[in-house]
Each structure stands twice: as structure tokens, then as C-alpha cells.
Amino acid sequence: MASIKDVAREAGVSVATVSRVCNDSGVVSDSTRQHVLDVAAKLGYSPHGAARSLITSRTSTIGVLLPDLYGEFFSEVIRGIDRAVGESGYHLLVSRSHGDEREIVAAFRAMRGRVDGLLVMSPDLDARNAVNALRDHFPVVLLNCPSERDQHDSIVIANYDGASEAMHHLVERGHRRIAMITGLPRNYDSVERLRAFRDLTREAGIGCQDAIEVGGDFTEASGFRAGQVLLEASPRPTAVFAANDSMAIGALSAFRSGGARVPEDISVVGFDDIPMARYMNPPLTTVQVDISALGVRAVERLLGHVRGPSDGARQRELVPAHLVVRSSSGSPAA
Amino acid sequence: MASIKDVAREAGVSVATVSRVCNDSGVVSDSTRQHVLDVAAKLGYSPHGAARSLITSRTSTIGVLLPDLYGEFFSEVIRGIDRAVGESGYHLLVSRSHGDEREIVAAFRAMRGRVDGLLVMSPDLDARNAVNALRDHFPVVLLNCPSERDQHDSIVIANYDGASEAMHHLVERGHRRIAMITGLPRNYDSVERLRAFRDLTREAGIGCQDAIEVGGDFTEASGFRAGQVLLEASPRPTAVFAANDSMAIGALSAFRSGGARVPEDISVVGFDDIPMARYMNPPLTTVQVDISALGVRAVERLLGHVRGPSDGARQRELVPAHLVVRSSSGSPAA
DNA sequence: ACGATTTCTGTAATCGATTACATGCCGGCC
DNA sequence: GGCCGGCATGTAATCGATTACAGAAATCGT
DSSP, X not given: OOOHHHHHHHHTSOHHXXXXXXHTOSOOOHHHHHHHHHHHHHHTOOOOHHHHHHHHOOOSEEEEEESOXXXXXXXXXXXHHHHHHHTTTOEEEEEEOOSOHHHHHHHHHHHTTTOSXXXXXXXXXXXXXXXXXXXXXXXXXXXXXXXXXXXXXXXXXXXXXXXXXXXXXXXXXXXXXXXXXXXXXXXXXXXXXXXXXXXXXXXXXXXXXXXXXXXOOSSXXXXXXXXXXXXXXXXXXXXXXXXXXXXXXXXXXXXXXXXXXXXXXXXXXXXXXXXXGGXXXXXXXXXXXXXXXXXXXXXXXXXXXXXXXOXXXXXXXXXXXXXXXXXXXXXXXX | OOOHHHXXXXXXXXXXXXXXXXXXXXXXXXXXXXXXXXXXXXXXXXXXHHHHHHHHOOOSEEEEEXXXXXXXXXXXXXXXXXXXXXXXXXXXXXXXXXXXXXXHHHHHXXXXXXXXXXXXXXXXXXXXXXXXXXXXXSOEEEESOOOGGGOSXXXXXXXXXXXXXXXXXXXXTTOOSEEEEEOOTTBHHHXXXXXXXXXXXXXXXXXXXXXXXXXXXXXXXXXXHHHHHHHHSSSOOSEEEESXXXXXXXXXXXXXXXXXXXXXXXXXEEEEOOGGGGGSSSOOEEEEEOHHHHHHHHHHHHHHHHHSOOOSOOOEEEEOEEEEOOSSOOOOOO
């Protein structure tokens, strides 16, 4: 593969001249410029990225650390990241890490020298220590992570507010016996949504025995199982708030196959508003989050730090979440 | 940020020794090894990726060029790629390019020196030239691209076979007036699926006036519009084959809002079997493709070339596609 | 016409690693 | 005691670019 030296030799100039031509830096006479360009084209030369970033210490790349690369949620985040990055000329080095500290550190080591900054989405509460170490080394923006005392820049979904709206809706419709299908206990989103559930049931004067919590893990299958459990509860809850849409959809299936009508017998509310939600039968009442905005904002913030000198101020930014009422929720039967 | 020199100075050894410790290469006495490790840990040293790949000419990274990073289809591909790559210790440098030649070349230039091989998915027929140029430079595997005369390694969905099954199903159920909602005319998948539509209608003795083609662009919105057009056709087709599920879903909406019942008045068949397909009302008959397998196989093939010396043989591999009959298709009303 | 600019191009240091080769040291053996 | 061999470590070239500085050639002013 042709290097700058090959081009220089072939064109009968020095490497410095070739470099100047390629980067439009310094002055080069029109004739040599054209000649160098011709030779470069003939040889199919393109500059070696690693060599370039070694000397310039810029990589034009940002690293992205996600718990998963697929699924509706992450897909949307990536979409946002990509949209924001696309306009800036930066590239994405992607890694998956399920968030435990060891993995994050490994990913970071692999990215050292290959990225200008890092976007980390690791809802696992354990990840904080790892990220603290990272932060000293280069710009980091957290996506949807817990960030204590604004140690980091972060973009966070308004989990508590959104869940509050959902719960408020159910209470307002007259539900007095409400279940929550929770996410994983070490997951930040899950914790926040559950906190809202507890606060709002308490505020509404709903007793502990009527505020049922069933564990899930964000998968549709776990939602289905939770739905089965709730069907057999006695007395049966009149409404279910699932910590995400996938579990809400799983619960819907369980209710349908168990012969319970939604929303007549039981109301269901989800969280995220994934594209599938509106296609469910009945269409799912859920908390809408502009997930891709999470990605866009994160990239903007990160690039701000990477380009300009970071002003040192660490901010936490909220992405709003609002209830969208569809047909899966109603008033309890009298 | 600490470099190998800093560690060497701090530990009172040479850079060569530090390097040997980090890579477990050469011999180092246990005492110095431990000392160097301690110092490295204290300084938070991690090797500089760009420097490393400059000298070793390996990057442990593969480049991925996709038309889009989101949507159910691409999301699944990425999932497959990630799964295959995760086990290998390689990383992913991702770029989006809508497939025109200029963009592909630009992306390639940006990746030169940063990746060991390239995965290109560019269904646009124009992309071939660009990819031909690339191929001379490093290992390339094409995903779902047209590849003439086995110039490249490629993994391709069995578009023609899958579409044939779909059409065969409709013909067998007695449909004699069938419409196809096509994809973009420059798209490889689209062309192949359309080819099967034309061949099978001809084989079934269906005349041109009864084999209706309506243009779409793979989006749900275009499927909706096509559905509206078909509702007004006279005589109205009794079955519709959409070139992908998104358009089939759009058409379903159009039919429902136009008062046509599916499948009683009109049968609908899609392609891809995206997760949402089975949740439609009625559940969508469609051609199932193991999309993530596309990614997995591509990575396996690419890594084979990157690691071992490529044996020079260029192969085309097919990912099977088979019809899944659900409730959106039936026999035409008598 | 000659020195002072200006304009263009080349030389060489540099980034942070790897690695072939050289070197120093120590012990064993004759 | 001197020599040989092996182990541990250091020296320096190298990868492919960028860029400060130097030097050569051309232009200019007086």
C-alpha cells in the first residue's frame, strides 16, 4: 500500500511537499501541487490514519461504549449518535460492554490512542468507579448513567418525571391497586422509575399491599412471566406500570392468553415509546422519550469538549419524558 | 497522558523493557517485571493504539460501512457483526454511507490505517466501482451487495428464492391478480425480489395487466401510499407482495383505513420478518431471513482473511430466506 | 547591481510504540 | 584465570505522517 514516501519519490519531491499538498497547508506552487495530486491518484495513495493521529494527536474519532448494540432502544441511541457525528466529520469506534468495571477498563485501554473522547452508556451502577478513572484521561460524556455530584458530564432521561406522569395518570383514572414490573435492581433507569412508583403510590395513599412490585429484566419474556404472576394475584391489580415497553408488551401477551381484557380488566402502561408500541393491540399507553436525542446531545456535548478547550464545567442535562395516552389504559371496572 | 517513556523513566528501565513486560514478549526478570507493572499501574499507563498499529501494522479493528445504522434491519445486522466480533477481540469502526461512490471512497480514505479489513454493505448498484478500487488495498467482504463474477467475497440474502416462495404461496392459494410494492430501482435486494415477482407471475400465466407494480422506497410511508393506490385500482388486486415488511405494514394501515379487510379482501405478504411483523394485526405473512447471520458470517469470513493469509478464493455465500405463513394471507374471495 | 524580501521546497525532529541486535554481567568449566 | 554461553537489559532503527526551520531561487527596490 502506497505511503507518503512512495508518492514523494515517484513525484520527485520531498515528503514535506506531499504532506502540504494533501493538507492544503503551507504554500506549494500550482504546478507541483497538480503533479503531486496526479501521482497520488495514480498510486491510489491515502494517508495512514494511525501515523497521522500519532503526530497530530487527533483521531477524528469518538469512542462509544454501549451495553448492547441492538434492540429498539440502543438502535435509536446509535441513530442519534450517528446523526450528530455525521455532520461533524468524526467517526465512531464502537464497543459493547455489559458494564462491569473490568470490561469498561479493558475497552478503555483498547481505545486509548484511537479516540478523542468517549461516550459511555452504562446504566449499571457499578460502572461509576471505572468511569471515574477514565475521566482523568480524556473527555467523557455519560449517557443515562447515574452521576453523583456532577462529577461528569451526563445526559439523562427524565426517568422520575416520566414515571411520575404515568403513575399520576393511573391514579387519576381511579386505580387504587397498581403493580409495577421493575427492571434490574442495579440499573439506574430502573431504580429511578421504581422510585417514582413508590413515591406516587404513597402520595396517593395506596398501601403497600396494594402497590405490588414484580421483578423483571427489561426483556419481553420477563414481562410475560410477570404478567402471569399478576394474573394470579388476589385481589388482582387493576393497572400495571412496566419499567419499559418490551416488558409491557410481554405482559399484554400474558394478559391476553390468560383471558384478561386490556384495558377493561387491567390497564397497562409502558416506558420508552418504542416504535412497536403504537402497533400493539391495543396500542400501548407509554412514556415517550426522544431516545435519539439522547445520542445527539451527548455527541454535541462531547465534541464541544474535544474541540474547544473544555471549560471545566460539568453539567447534567435532562432529556424530557412525557406520557402518551393510547388505548391500553383506562378506568378500573366499577 | 503517560507514555511508555514516562513509565520507563519512572521505573528506571528502558522503553524496551517496558514494552516487553506489557506484551509478555522476550525475557524479563521477575523483579523488574513486577516493578514495571507497579509503575505502569501507578501512572495509569495504557499503550497508545495508533503508535502500536503504526509499527505492528495491525489494528485489531474492522471497519463497517452501512447505509444506515438504525432501523430493524440494520440493527439486526449490527447485532450479528457485534456478536461475531466480540469473541475475537476485534473492535468496530463504523461509518454510514448512503452508498454513492464518492461517499464510499471518502469513508475508505478515513479508514486507511485504522482497520485491518472492511465490511461493506451497500445495496446500491452504483457502489461496485468504488468497492473494486478498495479491494486492492485490503480485505473486503460485501454484505448483501451485487457481486459480479465473484470479484469479491460476499454474503447475500437469498432474495430471489425467498420472493419465489412468497409468490408461489400466493399463486397456490388461487390469486390471479397480484400486486408488488417494489423497493428502490437501484437497490440490489429490490431488483432481485422484483425479478422473482416477474418470473413467477409469468410462470403462473398471469398477464401483465394483472401483475401490478407500484413503486416504493422501503419506508412505511411509501407502503401506505402504495396501499392507497392499490385500493383504487380496478379491478383491485387480491394479493400484495411488498418488497419489505415496513412497506407491508404501511400497506396494512392503508387497507385498514380504506375499509379493506386483510386477508379476506386482500392478502398481504412482506419480506424480512422484522420483529414487529408478528405483532401486526393480523400477524404478517412474510419471508424470514436470519438477518443477524448475515453479519456473523461476514465477520467470520473477513477475519479469516485478516488473520490467515487469504487463500485468494473469492466466494459468494447465501443466507437462506423462507416463507413464514401467518394470518395476513389467504385465498381470494370467490 | 546587490542586498532584502518573498516564495517555494527540502531536512530533520517528533509522536509512541516494537524489535533486531549489541552489550554487560554472571557463573561454570577446563 | 580466562573463555564461553546464557540471561537480562539497553540502543537505535523503524513505521508514516506533520511541521519548525533552513536554504535556494526568484523578485523587488533603490
